[in-house]
Amino acid sequence: MTSREFKTAMQLRLGINNNPQHSACSCGHGNAYDHQHLLNCHVGNQISNRHGAIVNYFCDLLKEAGEHVVKEEKITESFAMADNGPRSDFTIKRRDISGTSMHQHYDVTVVNPAAATYLVENKSHQVNGVTAHRAHQQKIKKYGNYIDKTNFHPLVFEVYGYWEEDVTQLIKKCCTQIGENSGIPFSILVNYWISRLAFTLQWENAMTITERMDVAGKENIKKNLNSRRQYIKIK
Numbered sequence: 001m002t003s004r005e006f007k008t009a010m011q012l013r014l015g016i017n018n019n020p021q022h023s024a025c026s027c028g029h030g031n032a033y034d035h036q037h038l039l040n041c042h043v044g045n046q047i048s049n050r051h052g053a054i055v056n057y058f059c060d061l062l063k064e065a066g067e068h069v070v071k072e073e074k075i076t077e078s079f080a081m082a083d084n085g086p087r088s089d090f091t092i093k094r095r096d097i098s099g100t101s102m103h104q105h106y107d108v109t110v111v112n113p114a115a116a117t118y119l120v121e122n123k124s125h126q127v128n129g130v131t132a133h134r135a136h137q138q139k140i141k142k143y144g145n146y147i148d149k150t151n152f153h154p155l156v157f158e159v160y161g162y163w164e165e166d167v168t169q170l171i172k173k174c175c176t177q178i179g180e181n182s183g184i185p186f187s188i189l190v191n192y193w194i195s196r197l198a199f200t201l202q203w204e205n206a207m208t209i210t211e212r213m214d215v216a217g218k219e220n221i222k223k224n225l226n227s228r229r230q231y232i233k234i235k
Helices: 003-014 035-040 046-064 116-121 130-143 165-182 186-234
Strands: 069-071 090-092 104-111 152-158
Touching (some): 003 035, 003 186, 035 186, 046 069, 046 090, 046 104, 046 152, 046 186, 104 130, 130 152, 152 165, 165 186
Antiparallel strands (some): 069 090
């Protein structure tokens, strides 16, 4: 992390947003310098980058465990030749001795329990993890029309670091396989991969905020210059 990213990550962990600047976000619904808004806003590619970083983390982990993993796989054989249809974020591809598909499909979701909607609907300020748990159930319900629930696995995170038990179980399973192949103690592997995931999530949050604020700063500079030019022209 840069010093600025580290400071931003620490502010998030402590619930501090001490940036006094205010400017309308380009989405039209918030302050371009407000941390909470920027963690929810879908303008730009920052949130997609965070999602992609977490997907890449799991692909690295699964490959270390000796699994054949692919991204953006169709989740049912019936959609294999179609251009549309539901896709996973990543899939462990397996087949039994008869050649029957035994693929396991995973979907990554990151939710912000501090979003106004969740505060009202889920009372997320009162119960830790309730927002992630409900998002987990919603994903299962959504994909249940296409695939058996034993083959589909939502991996749900909250922006401040909480994640569902399915995430931990996948990490532990992979660490067991890695340990068997490498001889590295299970406890060391679990500590490393869990720490790496927690760091990835918080680093991406910090970059999401700092990059968007930099964009807002450039836009404000441009607006100020245009206003000055217009003022000079009138004079």
